[in-house]
Amino acid sequence: MALSNLLILAASACNFIFSFFAFSRPHKTTTTTLYAALTATAGAWGVLLYLFRTAYREHAILVYGILTYVAAAVLALVMVYFVYYFTDSKQTHTYRMYVAISIPFIVISLLVLIPHALITGSSTLHGVHALQFTNWYVVYSIYLVVYFNLAFYTIARRHRDAEGVFRLQLKHIFLGLFPIATVGLVTNLILPWLGDFRFNWIGPVATLVTFSIVGYSVFRYRLMGMRFLVMRFLEYLAIAAFVYAVFLAIVYWQQSVFGSVFALGALLAGIPLAFIFVWVYFRVQAVIVNVSSSIFYATSYNPQVVLKNLINRITAVIDLEELTDLLFAEISRVMRAEKIALIFISQENFYDNTTKKEDVREHLEVARVQGFSKNDLHINPRHCFMTDYLKDNLEIIVTDELGLPRAGVHKLEAELSFKQQAEKSGVALTLPLITHNKLSGVMVLGEKKFNDAYTKEDIDFLDLVARQSGIAIENARLYANLEKEVEHKTKVIEEKSNHLEELLKVKSEFLTIASHQLRTPTSIVKGMLSMIVDGSLDKYPEKRQEFLEKAYEAINRLGDVIHDLLNATELEGGEIRVEQQPTQVEEIVADAVEARQQLLRDRNLTLAFTKPKKPYPPVLVDPFKIREVIANILDNAIYYTLEGGVTVTIMEDKPTHQLRIAVRDTGIGIIPEDQQHLFEKFVRGSRSSSIHPNGSGLGLFIVKKILETNKGGLEVHSAGTNKGSTFTIILPIAARA
Numbered sequence: 001m002a003l004s005n006l007l008i009l010a011a012s013a014c015n016f017i018f019s020f021f022a023f024s025r026p027h028k029t030t031t032t033t034l035y036a037a038l039t040a041t042a043g044a045w046g047v048l049l050y051l052f053r054t055a056y057r058e059h060a061i062l063v064y065g066i067l068t069y070v071a072a073a074v075l076a077l078v079m080v081y082f083v084y085y086f087t088d089s090k091q092t093h094t095y096r097m098y099v100a101i102s103i104p105f106i107v108i109s110l111l112v113l114i115p116h117a118l119i120t121g122s123s124t125l126h127g128v129h130a131l132q133f134t135n136w137y138v139v140y141s142i143y144l145v146v147y148f149n150l151a152f153y154t155i156a157r158r159h160r161d162a163e164g165v166f167r168l169q170l171k172h173i174f175l176g177l178f179p180i181a182t183v184g185l186v187t188n189l190i191l192p193w194l195g196d197f198r199f200n201w202i203g204p205v206a207t208l209v210t211f212s213i214v215g216y217s218v219f220r221y222r223l224m225g226m227r228f229l230v231m232r233f234l235e236y237l238a239i240a241a242f243v244y245a246v247f248l249a250i251v252y253w254q255q256s257v258f259g260s261v262f263a264l265g266a267l268l269a270g271i272p273l274a275f276i277f278v279w280v281y282f283r284v285q286a287v288i289v290n291v292s293s294s295i296f297y298a299t300s301y302n303p304q305v306v307l308k309n310l311i312n313r314i315t316a317v318i319d320l321e322e323l324t325d326l327l328f329a330e331i332s333r334v335m336r337a338e339k340i341a342l343i344f345i346s347q348e349n350f351y352d353n354t355t356k357k358e359d360v361r362e363h364l365e366v367a368r369v370q371g372f373s374k375n376d377l378h379i380n381p382r383h384c385f386m387t388d389y390l391k392d393n394l395e396i397i398v399t400d401e402l403g404l405p406r407a408g409v410h411k412l413e414a415e416l417s418f419k420q421q422a423e424k425s426g427v428a429l430t431l432p433l434i435t436h437n438k439l440s441g442v443m444v445l446g447e448k449k450f451n452d453a454y455t456k457e458d459i460d461f462l463d464l465v466a467r468q469s470g471i472a473i474e475n476a477r478l479y480a481n482l483e484k485e486v487e488h489k490t491k492v493i494e495e496k497s498n499h500l501e502e503l504l505k506v507k508s509e510f511l512t513i514a515s516h517q518l519r520t521p522t523s524i525v526k527g528m529l530s531m532i533v534d535g536s537l538d539k540y541p542e543k544r545q546e547f548l549e550k551a552y553e554a555i556n557r558l559g560d561v562i563h564d565l566l567n568a569t570e571l572e573g574g575e576i577r578v579e580q581q582p583t584q585v586e587e588i589v590a591d592a593v594e595a596r597q598q599l600l601r602d603r604n605l606t607l608a609f610t611k612p613k614k615p616y617p618p619v620l621v622d623p624f625k626i627r628e629v630i631a632n633i634l635d636n637a638i639y640y641t642l643e644g645g646v647t648v649t650i651m652e653d654k655p656t657h658q659l660r661i662a663v664r665d666t667g668i669g670i671i672p673e674d675q676q677h678l679f680e681k682f683v684r685g686s687r688s689s690s691i692h693p694n695g696s697g698l699g700l701f702i703v704k705k706i707l708e709t710n711k712g713g714l715e716v717h718s719a720g721t722n723k724g725s726t727f728t729i730i731l732p733i734a735a736r737a
Contacts (some may be wrong), residue, residue, distance in 0.1 A: 002449040004201040005050055012046030015039040034082040041078050045202035049188075052129060053201065061122040065131045069112050069119070069140070072188065076147035077586060079177065083151040086173065089213035091269045108143045143187055143508035148181040163437040176213035178230045179206035214585040238288045246277060261634070294433070296302060304459040306334055308451030311468050322477040324368045327469055332444070335458060339426060339446025343379065343476065345387060345439060354514055371446055386442050389418045390432045396463045397430040398454065429454060432463055440474055578625060578709050582618035583624065585659060586611055586650055593632045593648065600639055606645030607638075616652055619659050620734035621710045629706050633701045633727050634665045640725075641667035652733070658712075661729040666705045670718040670725050678716060679704045709730075 022036030048071050052064035080101055120132045145161060152174065159170040181704065184203035191199055248271060280624040310330055317323045328340050344365045364384050366377070378385060390397070392414075402419040422430065425447050433441035443466055448454065454462075516581050590611045601609050619626075638647045644666030651660045679700050704714050713730040 006207045008050045008201050009692050011208045012077055014044035031086050038078045038082050041075045042207045045075055061129045073108050080147050083154050087154055128197055137467050153662055172213055176210040179209040182725045190364045194720050227293040235288055235292050242284055314472040318479050320480045336449045337445045341369045341372045341444040342367045343442045374670040385421045386430050390439055393430050430467035433476040435470050578622040580620050580622055583621050583623040585619050588627050592634055617733045619731040627707045629703045632703050637663050637665040641665045657733050659731045664726040666724045667722050
């Protein structure tokens with residue numbers, strides 16, 4: 001057999017194998033189906049040409065010649081179909097367009113098949129078969145030239161605007177199809193028209209160049225995802241060749257030594273040879289698989305082994321930080337990715353002012369970043385373009401492939417927007433982390449080192465890693481949250497324990513104060529009454545009135561203590577009732593000042609207050625409760641002032657629509673530490689007991705609670721020890737009728 005004919009068969013075999021790979025894909029697209037049809041047509045064209053060149057009978061030569069030219073017409077049509085669909089990212093081409101493209105092919109095919117329309121006969125000269133053509137051959141030639149150029153023009157036009165991997169794929173498709181169009185048109189169209197059929201074998205052989213260039217694109221740029229199938233086929237081919245070679249060697253040895261493979265000695269010798277062969281076979285198979293993996297995988301890793309080891313490691317880690325460190329280190333090593341980021345999605349409670357209800361919303365957290373910056377990824381606690389897009393597309397996103405046409409997928413505005421933002425951010429892959437069929441996080445990868453492309457096996461590997469990592473990360477986050485919850489509960493228990501200790505301390509202080517406040521007036525009354533009962537006062541009749549007045553004063557003080565205790569209980573339980581009404585507060589202040597004139601004279605103090613001639617705007621308060629507030633503040637100012645006096649001023653604060661009553665004294669002052677707890681129950685200043693031992697520690701607590709129920713407030717200011725104090729009562733001005 002001539003070498004040229006062997007080359008034709010080899011080229012056809014390569015095209016059929018590649019067609020088989022495309023058809024064997026588990027998830028075929030229209031693009032891969034058309035490519036499979038294109039390579040199958042090229043293979044059929046080569047086989048028919050081989051039959052034409054090797055036929056002996058004149059009739060067979062003519063039939064195979066006609067079928068060869070029909071196959072060439074089919075090849076041109078399928079090439080245009082493939083290029084149109086592959087480059088049509090927006091799927092704008094309609095069925096009418098494809099029908100329109102098919103009509104010239106039908107006409108040309110009929111022209112070739114009709115006897116004597118295009119081909120009139122055949123001849124053989126010096127062992128080379130030839131065909132005779134009519135003038136319609138010009139129409140056939142124009143058809144091929146136009147269709148091939150239409151395919152190349154479409155690729156070139158799309159290549160001008162394409163980006164990323166798609167641009168590289170277009171370039172290699174163009175280079176792959178170019179030999180068929182140029183060399184094939186010369187050797188299989190023009191030269192036969194001139195009567196020279198010697199070089200028609202070059203056209204089919206040129207498809208070997210197509211196979212090599214497109215194959216490079218398969219391995220380097222993920223073209224149609226057939227790399228894994230190619231690798232497996234070559235592995236099986238190598239293993240089959242090894243088995244066949246061993247079989248021939250054993251048969252030759254048995255034939256030479258025993259005269260026949262069926263001789264008794266040959267059969268007995270075959271038993272140990274079978275065991276030896278099995279032992280050698282598995283080792284040779286492992287070598288072939290390792291060699292093919294090192295050739296076909298640029299990253300030189302075994303996905304199954306790496307994935308198994310990684311899963312074993314991540315399932316044994318429960319600490320979230322340690323888990324993210326492990327994932328980042330392994331993915332960075334295996335994928336040679338310089339940029340990796342991990343984003344978590346969690347739920348948080350918030351109060352919706354619109355619905356006036358508690359609601360739940362998502363919160364985004366950048367858990368770990370390597371290579372990227374947070375500004376690159378455009379992430380805030382409520383929004384991220386990657387998480388927004390992945391909620392509706394729970395699958396791995398390859399940024400470069402978003403521009404590629406896919407069967408059944410129409411380009412959406414959201415996809416275009418995502419691609420634009422991802423390219424701007426340097427994001428090459430976006431992997432969803434899924435738990436309970438919901439997006440719980442996102443893993444982001446940048447480009448590989450040296451701008452190497454992610455292979456289909458890389459993407460499948462990362463997809464499995466993301467699925468397993470999603471579960472492991474969710475478990476680690478739950479564990480971290482549990483730790484935080486335990487820590488929080490422990491802190492709460494400690495705080496409650498401390499609070500309980502404070503309550504016990506307050507209780508002790510209360511019992512001390514209450515017992516003193518109740519025991520003192522009770523003792524006085526009891527002593528006075530006992531003196532009356534046993535007649536001791538009969539000897540001193542002039543002191544009877546004085547004793548009765550002291551007993552009366554003690555009873556009043558006892559009533560005040562009981563009143564404060566009841567008041568504090570009501571206020572703390574929220575059971576106090578207020579009856580607000582417009583009130584002239586300056587009248588209440590004037591009455592309170594007048595009622596304390598004797599006390600001021602007894603303590604040798606002054607009190608400055610001038611009742612305004614023009615009344616202030618009325619305040620909306622409960623007058624009885626406010627009277628108690630003012631009396632309490634004035635009493636404190638007097639009791640805790642040893643010398644000097646008290647000043648009372650009233651001022652209208654128009655911007656806030658409030659009235660401010662300031663009671664300023666020159667007394668013992670209040671240190672900052674005491675000011676923090678001044679309005680708590682049973683709390684008194686550090687020097688209070690020595691100045692005024694009869695205080696209950698409830699007065700300011702009651703004052704603040706009364707003011708809060710009247711929508712008012714209380715402010716206190718003191719520069720420190722012996723520098724006096726200022727208490728400012730704030731009351732709301734009543735609205736004008």
